[in-house]
Amino acid sequence: MSLLLDVRQVRKRYGGVLANDGVSLQVREGEIAGLIGPNGSGKSTLFGAICGVFPIDGGDVVFEGTSISHMRVGPIARRGLVRTYQQTRIYGEMSCMENMRISSRAAQGNVLSLLQLKARGHERHAEDLLAFVGLFEKRFEMAGRLSFGQQKLLEFAMALMSEPKLLLLDEPTAGINPTLINGLVDRLQRANKELGVTLLVIEHNMRVIMNLAQHITCLAHGCVLASGAPEEVRNDPRVLDAYLGAQ
Ligand SMILES: Nc1ncnc2c1ncn2[C@@H]1O[C@H](COP(=O)(O)OP(=O)(O)OP(=O)(O)O)[C@@H](O)[C@H]1O
Ligand SMILES: [Mg+2]
Numbered sequence: 001m002s003l004l005l006d007v008r009q010v011r012k013r014y015g016g017v018l019a020n021d022g023v024s025l026q027v028r029e030g031e032i033a034g035l036i037g038p039n040g041s042g043k044s045t046l047f048g049a050i051c052g053v054f055p056i057d058g059g060d061v062v063f064e065g066t067s068i069s070h071m072r073v074g075p076i077a078r079r080g081l082v083r084t085y086q087q088t089r090i091y092g093e094m095s096c097m098e099n100m101r102i103s104s105r106a107a108q109g110n111v112l113s114l115l116q117l118k119a120r121g122h123e124r125h126a127e128d129l130l131a132f133v134g135l136f137e138k139r140f141e142m143a144g145r146l147s148f149g150q151q152k153l154l155e156f157a158m159a160l161m162s163e164p165k166l167l168l169l170d171e172p173t174a175g176i177n178p179t180l181i182n183g184l185v186d187r188l189q190r191a192n193k194e195l196g197v198t199l200l201v202i203e204h205n206m207r208v209i210m211n212l213a214q215h216i217t218c219l220a221h222g223c224v225l226a227s228g229a230p231e232e233v234r235n236d237p238r239v240l241d242a243y244l245g246a247q
Helices: 043-051 073-078 111-115 123-133 148-161 178-193 206-212 230-234 237-245
Strands: 003-014 017-028 032-036 058-063 081-083 166-170 198-202 215-220 223-228
Touching: 003 043, 017 032, 017 043, 017 058, 017 198, 017 215, 017 223, 032 043, 032 178, 032 206, 043 073, 043 081, 043 166, 043 198, 073 081, 111 123, 111 148, 123 148, 123 178, 148 166, 148 178, 178 198, 178 206, 206 230, 215 230, 215 237, 223 230, 223 237
Parallel strands: 032 198, 032 215, 081 166, 166 198
Antiparallel strands: 003 017, 003 058, 215 223
């Protein structure tokens, strides 16, 4: 499998906090990769660094052989690298998604129109994706009226609408009813297999990430603690310590 994303020694500081301290990781085309680590270990910051949400303080991010570390969100998204957020942002004053700004007015539009914000005239594609995530029946409802879990599914569909090559998902199962988690995992796998989207997934649910990912990186205190096959990482004493120490 060829290398799609190559994160090289990325550093990001917030004032006195070194949130990413020389993080390197690689994602190969076609795989599902996992990113784990205790709260505050720098996972979401790394997503921001990769997607151009803020300038990084050191290192490089290479996507399909091109350095993107000096590019911002829009151009990066147009290259096919898109993320979702830990907290869904469909609600709110200045709700926004990485590559598609959604005003609070848009959140009052119906689900189907929201999906077509950046792709007008693609109604069929939007309907197919809503069916794919299980929201077809809700297509004429106001986006802001959906439950938290449904909003996460909608955000997933919106991200797929732009046909990304690499999709970064920040805790996709957080806040989702446990009985619906298996359905979501199944959709992530289908997006990977059937739609050909490479995934990098931040996940706290160990059962989910161990089943989903082929390769896992664990962060702690802004550094890579371990990286490898799920079994290896799960049984790594440093990983166990980092999680127990964080309790
Ligand atoms: N905008 C910000 N300004 C200042 N400090 C921040 C900011 N965002 C994150 N941090 C700090 O950077 C560190 C890493 O945070 P980050 O959100 O990347 O961790 P995380 O691994 O995603 O955690 P979680 O699992 O809780 O989502 C933490 O110490 C956090 O408090
Ligand atoms: Mg986070």
